[in-house]
Amino acid sequence: MQKYSGFGLLKHALSYHENWQRVWRNPKPKKKYDIVIVGGGGHGLATAYYLAKVHNITNIAVVEKGYLGGGNTARNTTIVRSNYLWDEAAHLYEHAMKLWEGLSQDLNYNVMFSQRGVLNLGHTLQDMRDIQRRVNANRLNGIDGEVLDARQVQEIVPIMDCSANTRYPVLGASWQPRAGVARHDAVAWGYARAADSMGVDLIQQCEVVDIITEDGAAVGVETKQHGSIMADRIGCVVAGNSGVMANMAGFELPIESHPLQALVSEPIKPILDTVVMSNHVHGYISQSDKGDLVIGAGIDGYNGYGQRGSYPTIEHTLQAIVELFPIFSRVRMNRQWGGIVDTCPDACPIISATPVENLFFNCGWGTGGFKATPGSGHVFAATLAKGEAHELAKPFTMFRFHDGALVDEHGAAGVAH
Amino acid sequence: MSEVLEPTKNEEALIAVMDQNPVQPMPTESPMHHLKLGARSQGSNVPTVYAGELGLKGHLVIRGDADNSDFRKGVEVALGLGLTDTLQSAESDSLSISWLAPDEWLVICPLDEAFAVETALRNSLKGHYSVVNVSGGQTVVRLTGANAVNVLKKSSPYDFHETHFPVGKVVTTLFGKTQAVIRRKDKETWDLVIRRSFADYAWRWLEDAASEYGFQVADNLA
């Protein structure tokens, strides 16, 4: 793999950048692989990368119906944090957080992981109880975090209205300093480039139209462009299509796909140095390195695959932003868009075997997908390599929805952007 | 007819009917009492929107099966006004009746007649129905003037154009971030039924929306 560095850049500049190599190949698919991963988003590519790197399994293909990283990876608000309430979720997301730290060096690709800290605001006494509960749990789980009062919040974000005369005054917040944001596209590209360099076949424009099964076990996938591709094990990481994919394999998931909208302002000079999230008034905001204010909205209530939601959701979000940041009232929204989030009843993912042997699913991340990317890929790789769930993945079996062992993050974590 | 005039013992045991009017008049406060509407400052420019809170009224919610002719008849006998059809209202000198849902109507009458009206209804209705006195829970704001319709257009996504919202029509819809039962009384006059706990918000919203048109509080709208 061509090594990236400042010096390399200089060298290439002298040759007019004419000698940069391809970041990944464009291979024809083989007839059969050890493992086929369906879905070339961040999670799928990370899975492939760790399969190759950690488990030395390189006879893998990632099949993607569109282009790499073109789904929710390219559509989220890039927030990375691990301050989840329940042990199971907290350990999984913290596992991801540890991998985020140093990921750029690991991949030799700058994913611009910026640990600028995340504030989760509290506006009611119950919010503050939930924050106390979550931060205490985080602390005893070894996850950084502290509870701040309104004054301390004001010090971190001087431009926010923390006064008592807002409709729902800021009473305090949870603060995770190690949390932050990352460059979403770079994550997909970095994993893709690294995986490709270890021999993983990345096959774009290749849509899976069926799961091929033989007496109850999956043996391959039928694709629109390249016919059937056989595999010993198949991992589906197709956020936004999980339900559809499961139906191909003949079962249903406890998942509904909803639109989740986001928007950006025009680029403005740096003014917001941290990530601010409020579940109560429903606004999530940070500022990208380009200068855009990146703002996340709430989930729309209906099922939708249109990658767009309803306008009032955008209105409510900006009302919340203007309530929190009255100085942004004259800043202008440049662009809005939507992703498709697969939501589970307990706001936690499914990383699991399925009723079909050798077919594994990694889905249902809801709004929490991007921040989990490295951890999700890492544990799913282990799950696929061994054919049984990684320790951290065990609580997230799809069968918890039968016996009732849910990991209910709704309660205190609220919308998990 | 006299035997149907007073409710049978059996009825009483089944439903707790309650005369909610004091024997002696007692001090009341309407939902907008604290706003002291009379004293509120008025817009500088010439008013083209007027609004005020109608005094306390009797509000009764009637539930029943619109397809049951006995029920229809019973209501008509009791009120002298029949059940209105979908999104329709009717009024007499002292009463108005508004459609709220296929099995739900709102009757508004003078406050001190609420019990009489409820009794009359219970006397002439049988079978599965309900009558609930909600007089304390809501209030009526009357909105009028050349720009009243624009205030509504700012406040609700509903189509208030007369081709779509003729006089006599009544709809439950959004009003700012609360809701209202809105009835068109005449070309420029609208009655908004607002829930008590939202009355303060609804009024402030209305005042704010109306200010640019020149707004005046009017207490003699009834």
Add this chain to the structure above:
Amino acid sequence: MFYIYCPYCKEHREEEEFHAKGQAHIERPADPDSCTDKEWGEYLYFRKNPRGLHHEMWVHAVGCRKFFNVTRDTQTYEIKEVYKMGERPTITAQNQTAAKQA
């Protein structure tokens, strides 16, 4: 934002007046106590989640407060049909594809 026909108010209203209530035609098991955990779990959580025609329930929350069914394309967001509780859809994925083939 959707424009939804309320079959009880008999006219179109803005989406803001409604709440989406998820998949339609999910019936509560007649005898819950005899359901296995699996059966109960499926009743509770497992949902059809089609890309395409979907039968879903909405309630006219700011309006007549009635629940009703909507057949909507989850890709184009077109509303194909609205029908009352207890009624069955006349437009379904099956008869749509059948119509196409015909």
Add this chain to the structure above:
Amino acid sequence: MATQKNRLKSGGRIDRNKPLTFFYNGQPYQGFQGDTLASALIANGVDVIGRSFKYGRPRGIMSAGADEPNAIMQLGATEATQIPNVRATQQELYQGLHCRSTSGWPSVDFDAMGLIGQFFGRMLPPGFYYKTFMFPESFWELYEKFIRKAAGFGRSPRENDPDIYDHMNQHTEVLVVGAGPAGLSAALSAARAGARVILADENAEFGGSLLSSRELIDGDPAHLWVKKAVEELAQNDNVLLLPRSTVNGYHDHNFVTIHERLADHISDKAPEGKARQRMHRVRAKWVVLATGAHERPLVFANNDIPGCMLASAVSTYIRQYGVIPGNNLVLMTSNDYAYRTAFDWQDTGRKVIAIVDSRQNPTGQYVEEAKNRGIKVMTGSAVIQAEGGKRVNGAMIAPISADGDRVTGDGTVLSCDTIASSGGWSPVVHLSCHTGSRPVWRGDIHGFVPGETVQQQLIAGAVSGSYSLSECLKEGLDIGLLAATNAGHATDSLNVTVPKVEELVEGERMAMFYVPHSKPTSRAPKQFVDYQNDVTAAGIELATREGFESIEHVKRYTAMGFGTDQGKMGNINGMAITAKSLNKTIPETGTTVFRPNYTPVTFGAIAGRHCRDLFDPKRYTAMHEWHVENGAKFEDVGQWKRPWYYPKPGETMQDALNRECRATRESVGILDASTLGKIDIQGKDAREFISRVYTNAWAKLAVGKCRYGLMCGEDGMVFDDGVTSCLGENHFLMTTTSGGAARVLEWLELYHQTEWPELEVYMTSVTDHWATMSIAGPNSRKLLAELTDDIDLDKDNFKFMDWRQGTVAGVPARVFRISFTGELSFEINVPAHYGMHVWKKLFEHGAKYNLTPYGTETMHVLRAEKGFIIAGQDTDGSVHPYDLGMSWCVSENKPFSFIGKRGMKREDCVKENRKQLVGLKPKDPSKVIPEGSQAVDNPNQPIPMTMLGHVTSSYYSACLGHGIAMGMIRNGHNRMGDTVYYPQADGSVIEAEICSPIFLDPKGERQNV
């Protein structure tokens, strides 16, 4: 003050009698009413208005509209009225306008980055930051600061916005977007047909291209026809005309948002009391898109030097604003239409050096006219490179191959100060894409047109690829009629005659996007595609060379199209170059989806009036004013404002709580409980219905009695609770939590309407109807006795959990003998309009009993002393009644399998070792365990520690003299007496003993007196 050296003596639609002074970078300048900021800057000969963010290259004004990538200004005279990133080409000039350029340091005229850019520019290919700044890891924060500083154009104000914004909901039969020839015609015919019509256009003046057109309509200058059309429309009551209104979003089911700028043309602040901007939220039966087309510049070397402009923009400045951006023009084109720019230029008496036409032998009427005008036309050639620094001083022209791919001969430099270019036109398809429709490529016009859509949308004019004026007018009229017909209007009797225009005979257009250079793209001087993001042809080639082959990848890797012009100027050229370097056709390369907004929209305008006081309703009870007057502090519970506690002067919160608690336990306290949800339930099946939705038994509850009930979801988890009273055999009053009222009623309706419609029951909310005041304490009976003479309060005749009807303070009331405090307690319900009267009467008579008002916090303490739960605080959706130790509240043997019964029997719900709610007594009586603390068995266990559960409620009990708490503990019900530890953030550890949650009066004697 600088003179307007580029202002023409006559012409244009500006008012020369209304001079305006404005300030650019602190310097005063003059323009006229009717100018845009851009036209005024050009009039004053301002060439450099910005610097490119990566290379610091000088940039000038390119266009005259929404597609402008360079002229991005910071507007505003005061701190509070700053507006970032204003597009000078769309900002109307007003007296006293203040603006600054948003790039360039120390100034746009001398920019340090400009020098650095010359040296290091080559170090900054697309994606350079992905490839570096990685080592050492710890330095990234530093690198990032530098990257962030370089980014961003304008700045946010630092003070709060003094302006207000507004929403207006509109319904129309026909919405016409764009008031050019096609839009005006469509509006005319639709309106004549009697349809309700809205016509919106982003510009101050209707007319679009007609305002700068050379063509005649019915023998008159086009703008006269516009005048007539607008007059006719203005007189029609069914027509709403919206100038300065940008249709920025096209949403599902023909919902369209229009951003109207009411005051931006007057000042940076709206007149007092007026909204600055208004969002129209439009529901249209039919939408007619007449959005026109944007001209494409040609991509040649150094095509960003100030003086390089779009041909159509040059014409617009000359004809509409009476300004001319230079003296000597070189026009490069691949089509006939752009020739008019040379004619416009020549008509002002300034010099046209040459028309450079990429076609080998162009024909057509304009080509002839150019020759007749004596203009030098160089065919089969191209401007391959602009010369100059801060202003164009020459154009290098070279012969090119017929396919436009190669330079076939040596270049010659013609000196000039302006290079206008036209590569043809791109229909403005943006809005049609907003709901997911993909545009389709039309080879004949070298552009994308709107594709199939599920919206009720029609298109007319240039957006549909019809570029000639006569086509636009005819299509407009036809489509307008069609829209009206579709909306249900009879149109057959209508006779609309298409105005006469002289047909322009045009020659074949050539597909020209990228102009070849004698050097390979990677070595040629920069050829810009997306100016705002410094995306060059070489950059796009590099991206594809590196394997970014999907157009989405190219966009994201190079940032093409992510600027504030959203690629209006560059995207198609970029796609053409991508296609070329992949040896694909443009349609094969695919297009990209456009998303709202068409142009940026102010946050405030989207928020509208829903901010500050009106952000969310505040719900008040009938006694709210009393609480305010008596110094209550309030707590937000849902939308309600509830009294939290009533501090007396000098009291701390804890002082107040101690006082309120003691007064209640020792004498009598009063709570405003009006916010509790109340649902009136009538019907012969009411009792059956209630027993299905509650977990406990209701069959035997007699008239006159009350009972506490737990409500669970089908998963068996508790979600609400409250007391329900039997008012009559068929009549019940249910109470819910304050926050849960609406949810519970919808929940009940859901089951009634969908599962059990056969049950004869009606539910009506009476939450707002009843004012509820709860008097609690040993003296509550005495107090009540003074205010009622028709209720027998004798303890045996009016028992605990009974209710009675009677008169309180002269007002008909229902009195419930229920208790959330454990004290003798009465809950008085009166119609809300009497609430304040009764409340005040209670205080009149209560003085001698030291009647003390208490708020939610004291209520929490008092109920916690009794171990009563609060749904939502002691429960979180993951606990069932057994976890709460409330098996007494679950009736296993009810005939009907009530909601939640099956759920709480699932494997995980019946397993050993679940977290269970228990009481917790701090070992140190002075300690209060902070709520949310997590319990562990071994405080010395290394992290991660094994947590047993959290504290849900915790208070200091003044009456007991020690801290009390409730919390979840794994297997807690079997661990009474055990000690658990609560490690705190400050390193301290609080010890507590697991005990019964009932700390006070376990036998319940106090409430039974």
